[in-house]
Amino acid sequence: MTLFDVYPLFNVSLTKGKGCFVWDDKGTRYLDFYGGHAVISIGHTNEHYVQRITAQLEQLAFYSNSVRIPIQDEYATLLGRVSGYDDYHLFLCNSGAEAVENALKVASFVNGRKKIIAFKGAFHGRTSGAVAITDNPAIKPPVNDDAHVLFLNFNDSAALEKAFAEHDICAVIIEPIQGVNGIYEPTPEFLKDIQRLCQAHGAFFIADEIQCGFGRSGQFFAHQLAGVQPDLITMAKGMGNGFPIAGVLIHPKVAAKYGMLGTTFGGAPLACAAGLAVLEEIEKHQLIPQAATLGNYLMDECRQLPEVKEVRGKGLMIGVEFNFPIKALREKLVYEHHIFVGNSSNPNTLRLLPSLTITKEEIDLFLEAIKKCLA
Numbered sequence: 001m002t003l004f005d006v007y008p009l010f011n012v013s014l015t016k017g018k019g020c021f022v023w024d025d026k027g028t029r030y031l032d033f034y035g036g037h038a039v040i041s042i043g044h045t046n047e048h049y050v051q052r053i054t055a056q057l058e059q060l061a062f063y064s065n066s067v068r069i070p071i072q073d074e075y076a077t078l079l080g081r082v083s084g085y086d087d088y089h090l091f092l093c094n095s096g097a098e099a100v101e102n103a104l105k106v107a108s109f110v111n112g113r114k115k116i117i118a119f120k121g122a123f124h125g126r127t128s129g130a131v132a133i134t135d136n137p138a139i140k141p142p143v144n145d146d147a148h149v150l151f152l153n154f155n156d157s158a159a160l161e162k163a164f165a166e167h168d169i170c171a172v173i174i175e176p177i178q179g180v181n182g183i184y185e186p187t188p189e190f191l192k193d194i195q196r197l198c199q200a201h202g203a204f205f206i207a208d209e210i211q212c213g214f215g216r217s218g219q220f221f222a223h224q225l226a227g228v229q230p231d232l233i234t235m236a237k238g239m240g241n242g243f244p245i246a247g248v249l250i251h252p253k254v255a256a257k258y259g260m261l262g263t264t265f266g267g268a269p270l271a272c273a274a275g276l277a278v279l280e281e282i283e284k285h286q287l288i289p290q291a292a293t294l295g296n297y298l299m300d301e302c303r304q305l306p307e308v309k310e311v312r313g314k315g316l317m318i319g320v321e322f323n324f325p326i327k328a329l330r331e332k333l334v335y336e337h338h339i340f341v342g343n344s345s346n347p348n349t350l351r352l353l354p355s356l357t358i359t360k361e362e363i364d365l366f367l368e369a370i371k372k373c374l375a
């Protein structure tokens with residue numbers, strides 16, 4: 001059997017990782033400036049993370065959600081404190097798309113509606129509900145049509161008002177920083193308009209923090225930079241540093257009902273151990289303010305590079321848009337300088353998503369290499 005060939009792969013076989021570096025099967029070291037797609041938050045094979053997961057593996061790897069699993073409560077308590085959302089409830093699941101599905105379900109179960117407002121360029125995942133609210137026909141099969149979705153432009157408050165006036169809106173879902181599309185941010189005023197209109201119309205304000213959350217923006221959640229408070233917050237990627245764990249934070253006004261949501265693997269003890277290690281490392285090493293400071297340094301330096309049209313983002317979620325397509329530049333970085341960076345839906349935009357543990361010296365390695373590529 002061979003793998004179903006759905007990913008365009010780099011010709012590199014990775015076998016090892018430590019901190020912000022990974023190694024291939026021939027022993028070549030690569031700087032990971034991509035974080036395995038914004039997933040690596042506390043560095044590869046972080047010591048505390050390995051210990052936490054190993055200790056849990058020796059105690060209890062799994063049991064179903066038919067009994068109390070104390071490490072789930074431990075995780076919820078710590079997440080509440082670190083995120084500032086300790087009055088919210090937590091539903092644990094396994095992947096970003098699943099978190100989005102569950103957020104949509106909560107909204108629709110509670111207000112009984114089905115019209116969703118999403119945004120142009122949005123990416124929310126590949127399962128049926130998530131892909132329907134994703135603005136990319138190429139990944140949307142007919143069975144997942146988006147007849148119940150209105151795609152609006154970022155920052156168009158008039159269109160938002162009009163949509164609320166004309167439709168019975170169930171929820172508005174927005175990435176506080178759009179990732180896959182190439183790092184675009186709505187204005188804080190627009191996020192406030194979404195909050196205001198959702199409150200006035202009994203709709204749910206859903207922030208998709210799957211890529212921009214968990215400290216990446218220099219705040220725990222990117223929407224906190226705008227001073228808004230969504231009703232539902234989806235999380236994944238950086239939450240587990242590579243161990244599959246995802247979740248939805250749910251406003252206390254929502255009453256849980258048995259059967260409303262459920263999962264076999266969600267909240268597994270091993271996943272909670274991984275999640276706890278991430279939060280503990282974020283707190284212990286002050287990784288969030290560090291992401292803000294080093295992100296500003298990296299963005300300022302990128303603005304000085306030749307042929308740069310625009311640098312967008314917050315913290316360590318950065319889009320560098322060039323005046324030319326970046327495919328060859330990205331390949332040169334990988335094959336000649338041994339550095340991984342991300343691409344995006346915008347062919348001219350590189351995405352930089354390193355681990356929050358990245359150092360100034362490692363950032364300088366990247367800057368040196370990209371300067372050589374552009375010379």
Ligand SMILES: Cc1ncc(COP(=O)(O)O)c(C=O)c1O
Nearest residue numbers: 095096097123124125179210211
């Ligand atoms: C903002 C956002 N939402 C949802 C998803 C889907 O997450 P997953 O691939 O874990 O299903 C992604 C993945 O890139 C994402 O960036």
